[in-house]
Amino acid sequence: MRMNNKPVPLRPLIHYADLSKLVSRLKIPVHWHVKKLRGGEIPGPEGRLLKLRKSVTALIKYERIEMDYYPAEEARGYAERLISEAVRHGPQCPETMEMADWWLEEKQLIHKLFKVLVPRYQHYPSSFTNFYRAPFWYFSDGFQSQLNEKYPDREINETIPAFRTVSYPKGLLELKGNPYPPIFRTNVTNPRSIQNVLLSSAKDFFKSQPPKDTKDSKAEVSNAENSSNTDFVPVEPNSEGNVKEFSK
Amino acid sequence: MTVRPSFHVISRAGRWVLTKPKNEVTSRSFSLTVPLSNATLRRSLLFDAEKKKQRQAVGRIEKIEVDVVSDFGNELLIMNKDLSTPHDCAKHISKFVVQTAVVALINSNQPWDMHRPLTEACRLQFLKTTDKNPWVANNVFWRSCSFMLGAVVSKAFRDDISVVLHSFPSPNIQSGSFVLDAYIGLESWNPSPEEMRQLSKEMVKLSEKELIFERLSVTKEVAEDMFSDNPYKLGHISKIYGNHNEVVIYRLGDHVDISRGPMMSHTGLIGRCTIASVHYLKEDQLYRFQGVALPKGHKLNHYAYGILEKRAMLLNSHMIPSEASLSYEPTPEYATEAKEVSN
Numbered sequence: 001m002r003m004n005n006k007p008v009p010l011r012p013l014i015h016y017a018d019l020s021k022l023v024s025r026l027k028i029p030v031h032w033h034v035k036k037l038r039g040g041e042i043p044g045p046e047g048r049l050l051k052l053r054k055s056v057t058a059l060i061k062y063e064r065i066e067m068d069y070y071p072a073e074e075a076r077g078y079a080e081r082l083i084s085e086a087v088r089h090g091p092q093c094p095e096t097m098e099m100a101d102w103w104l105e106e107k108q109l110i111h112k113l114f115k116v117l118v119p120r121y122q123h124y125p126s127s128f129t130n131f132y133r134a135p136f137w138y139f140s141d142g143f144q145s146q147l148n149e150k151y152p153d154r155e156i157n158e159t160i161p162a163f164r165t166v167s168y169p170k171g172l173l174e175l176k177g178n179p180y181p182p183i184f185r186t187n188v189t190n191p192r193s194i195q196n197v198l199l200s201s202a203k204d205f206f207k208s209q210p211p212k213d214t215k216d217s218k219a220e221v222s223n224a225e226n227s228s229n230t231d232f233v234p235v236e237p238n239s240e241g242n243v244k245e246f247s248k
Numbered sequence: 249m250t251v252r253p254s255f256h257v258i259s260r261a262g263r264w265v266l267t268k269p270k271n272e273v274t275s276r277s278f279s280l281t282v283p284l285s286n287a288t289l290r291r292s293l294l295f296d297a298e299k300k301k302q303r304q305a306v307g308r309i310e311k312i313e314v315d316v317v318s319d320f321g322n323e324l325l326i327m328n329k330d331l332s333t334p335h336d337c338a339k340h341i342s343k344f345v346v347q348t349a350v351v352a353l354i355n356s357n358q359p360w361d362m363h364r365p366l367t368e369a370c371r372l373q374f375l376k377t378t379d380k381n382p383w384v385a386n387n388v389f390w391r392s393c394s395f396m397l398g399a400v401v402s403k404a405f406r407d408d409i410s411v412v413l414h415s416f417p418s419p420n421i422q423s424g425s426f427v428l429d430a431y432i433g434l435e436s437w438n439p440s441p442e443e444m445r446q447l448s449k450e451m452v453k454l455s456e457k458e459l460i461f462e463r464l465s466v467t468k469e470v471a472e473d474m475f476s477d478n479p480y481k482l483g484h485i486s487k488i489y490g491n492h493n494e495v496v497i498y499r500l501g502d503h504v505d506i507s508r509g510p511m512m513s514h515t516g517l518i519g520r521c522t523i524a525s526v527h528y529l530k531e532d533q534l535y536r537f538q539g540v541a542l543p544k545g546h547k548l549n550h551y552a553y554g555i556l557e558k559r560a561m562l563l564n565s566h567m568i569p570s571e572a573s574l575s576y577e578p579t580p581e582y583a584t585e586a587k588e589v590s591n
Contacts, residue, residue: 202556
């Protein structure tokens with residue numbers, strides 16, 4: 001039994017100060033806990049890296065991927081590391097090239113890494129990837145996708161509720177500066193956008209119209225409480241609530 | 249005793265799925281069910297012949313430098329003079345630009361059709377309706393809606409009812425609706441709501457085809473030959489040619505019409521569309537079709553859109569042919585120049 005409560009290091013300590021000079025510092029938070037990735041054909045750390053390699057290759061290829069949350073989070077770190085090494089050392093460095101050669105299964109992506117991504121991320125102050133939590137259940141899918149995972153060989157009626165099915169969280173990983181439309185719409189109101197021009201001119205038009213039924217106006221006032229057939233009066237479009245214009 | 253519906257039943261709704269990207273090449277005829285009238289077909293064939301002729305007149309291909317400035321990167325492209333279009337340039341930038349650009353802007357001041365060949369070295373931008381200042385793109389969109397309405401109206405009626413398109417005025421978004429004037433061979437026609445809905449449906453069908461607007465600048469003789477069956481247009485053509493020394497015509501599918509332009513890239517940019525009303529203009533003996541539309545990707549709640557629809561049901565008095573007597577232009581489309589330009 002240990003007498004003192006001090007933890008005893010199981011392996012020799014690495015001097016982290018020196019290590020940080022050798023390896024470029026990632027600009028994403030990396031958790032100390034290494035997630036185990038099960039279910040591969042090859043067990044152990046090798047199988048884990050082989051699984052992550054697929055994700056990293058797909059990320060560099062498609063620039064936006066949706067997959068399980070935790071494998072995506074792991075793959076993110078390796079992709080960041082690969083890009084930052086490529087930015088730092090370039091294609092002339094044999095170690096970097098070897099690393100790129102291993103991580104990218106499709107060899108044309110090595111060209112993309114050094115010719116497209118390195119110029120793009122040359123002066124990036126922040127990290128090179130974005131990571132979001134994605135919905136693991138789309139309403140229109142019903143429960144079918146989850147039930148298919150559980151019972152792959154059964155024909156499943158999609159109206160069956162998901163009973164005793166486990167939903168793993170999904171993540172969405174993307175390279176910054178990708179050509180796709182942004183994931184989150186920006187809530188910017190523009191008075192010159194077409195629907196706001198139409199609405200403001202409609203407001204002016206209806207206000208300029210002479211009020212109808214001038215003879216019956218007094219009668220209407222008297223029966224204002226229980227009169228159901230009121231004239232059409234447009235409400236002034238409220239820039240926050242009523243009218244929303246989303247830039248693409 | 250009533251049976252409560254099972255709460256397990258889930259309706260299939262709610263997920264917005266983008267349509268599959270279609271090929272850019274589109275079939276030209278957009279309604280196969282309606283046989284084309286001879287005049288329409290003849291006009292389209294003449295357009296084809298004229299286009300072929302102009303293409304052959306280009307001769308030796310020269311290269312021009314096009315400096316493209318866009319959100320997705322700037323490029324200096326070497327393109328073919330009188331052949332390459334802004335659409336071709338956009339293909340070098342991004343597919344997203346190809347799909348969403350409404351109109352191109354040359355040297356920061358001249359709106360230019362996406363499918364019109366470039367004639368000289370220039371600086372090229374692409375305008376969208378979601379820009380900070382979408383003035384040009386909005387007007388181009390509005391004009392294209394009028395043009396599409398013309399294509400729909402000319403095919404919507406039975407064969408025994410004669411339809412002669414008059415014109416459509418310059419785009420005025422403040423007036424609340426886009427407009428088309430046409431002679432319809434019907435006496436005291438009061439369109440039912442079903443008929444209006446059918447017209448709106450035809451507009452949506454046309455937009456789903458994603459047909460491109462083809463532009464051609466022709467001489468007076470060719471234009472008069474094309475529109476020889478349309479007495480209104482014949483009058484317009486001579487006046488236009490007197491002022492501009494050219495007549496600009498556009499083709500959408502098989503529908504050919506006169507317009508100053510520019511038009512938007514393709515019909516798929518229309519999102520929500522309503523043909524709201526048809527009014528009879530007594531003095532001109534014309535029917536005025538009115539509608540309201542929003543570009544794809546622009547969202548508006550139902551109530552607010554209802555306000556726009558209600559307004560479009562009232563007569564839009566923007567440039568009624570007989571009332572605009574002082575500043576009367578035969579095709580009022582040519583009358584106002586779009587000189588204001590967005591950044």
